[in-house]
Amino acid sequence: MVKFVNVGVSFTGGYQALNNVNIEIKSGEFVYIIGKSGAGKSTFLRLIYADLLPTRGVISVEGRDLNLMKRIEVPFLRRQIGVIFQDYKLLENLSVFDNVKLGLDIFYMKRTQAKERIWPLLKRVGMFEKRDDIVKNLSGGEKQRVAVARALINDPKIILADEPTGNLDMENAENIMTVLRECIATGATVIMATHDKLLREKYPSREIELEKGKVIKDGAAYEL
């Protein structure tokens, strides 16, 4: 599903965001990427959705070698990946419905058709009643649920979550975790960058710990 072989990422000035990373994540896994700020968690996720190319090493996602992938193929990879950010990355002046619809627009889907896909999903994340509300009027927890809905709208095979609960209280964080864990049941792989220890203790799963761009621990929570 996702495989990193000797992957390294260096930025201008020689800063090494990732160094010799070797990881394999299988379908249906729920994986936490943990580590301090600047450890390379976000860089790790960006590599998977081809927002960044590695300086060294090989990354394969869904059997495709990202180094060999042409620019024109990147959108088709991204359609299989849902991404959730700590700061939501929503369009504040659009409604909840329209924000989620962004993921369907690329398939030239009409509004009436889109409703059939979006409404059940909004019900699932508990945002159906607020589907016509403008996003800027929502709370942080609600915004994150919209972001989750947008990430899930195309039934992605991989869900990348970059600190999705970072701005949320415990109740909202647990709601998001519940939705993400439900995705595992449908066969999706969830890779979540976080340093929320409480959540990890409550929902134990495989943890990959990064420090200064290197993997220092990889294993199930109970093994660590």
Added chain:
Amino acid sequence: MNSKLTYLFMRGILRFIIMLRSNFLSFITLVTIIFMYHIFFVTGTGTSAFLNHLSEANTIRVYLANNNDIIAAEVLSSVKILDNVSDAKYFSQKDAKAYAVENAPKSAGLESLSEEFFPSFIEITPTNKEPNTLDKIVDEASHLSGVDEVSYGKEYITKYQTISSGAWVFIMVITILFALSVIFVIYNTVKLSLYRFKEEIKLYSLVGATRPFILVPYLFGALFLSFFAYIFSMVIFMAAFAPFNYNVLIPSGINIYNMPSGIYFIISCVIVCIIGVLSSAGSTISFLKQVSSINED
């Protein structure tokens, strides 16, 4: 495929409306540029056509050494048998005065002048107006006995032709400058619109939008922008030109400018639209290359 194109077309209309609403000044600038181009084009082509008309040598004049009708008749018969001469006609001093008065009716006092001031001449109509033919007739006629001077106003014709060519160079230069202006305005209008939708474009890119999905609505938007700017400029030009030409220019004796043909409007409209679409493509592609990732500010 059709539904995809319809979808992108509708998005293009939305982009056009937003461009118009958020940057109406650009639209007005485009209308002004195209309107100005119509004026320069009409002025340039009208002047060129007028000078071309002036530079047409229809006849060659043979001025006689003295005003003797017998010698004139001999010269006339010699002239008529020259190569490339279609017709030749003798104008006595009396005829020459009548000819001058007829061709310059507003010249005050011409009629009161004595016939002595009007030299007799023979007017030759050549078979064609080629410079070589005219020069050959002039050369042969000037060697005939009793001929003083032969001329078809070559020096004036050369000057008019030079000015006429200059008018065309002027039109070409103006065309390039105005095309560059249209490119500049549309390029920047589209770029401003792209920055307005920067976050949306980044998000579309994140969820897997292809480049045509982002690009094509802007191409349609620029097409509408160019087309409607052209139509507006054409309507304003037509509304302004006809009254100005008929009420101001023609009464002032300047009857050389005509409304351009429909072909001119069609071709120039197509060119403006193509320039608009290409500028938009350039603007969008350069924006997509520069735009940072969703994960960067």
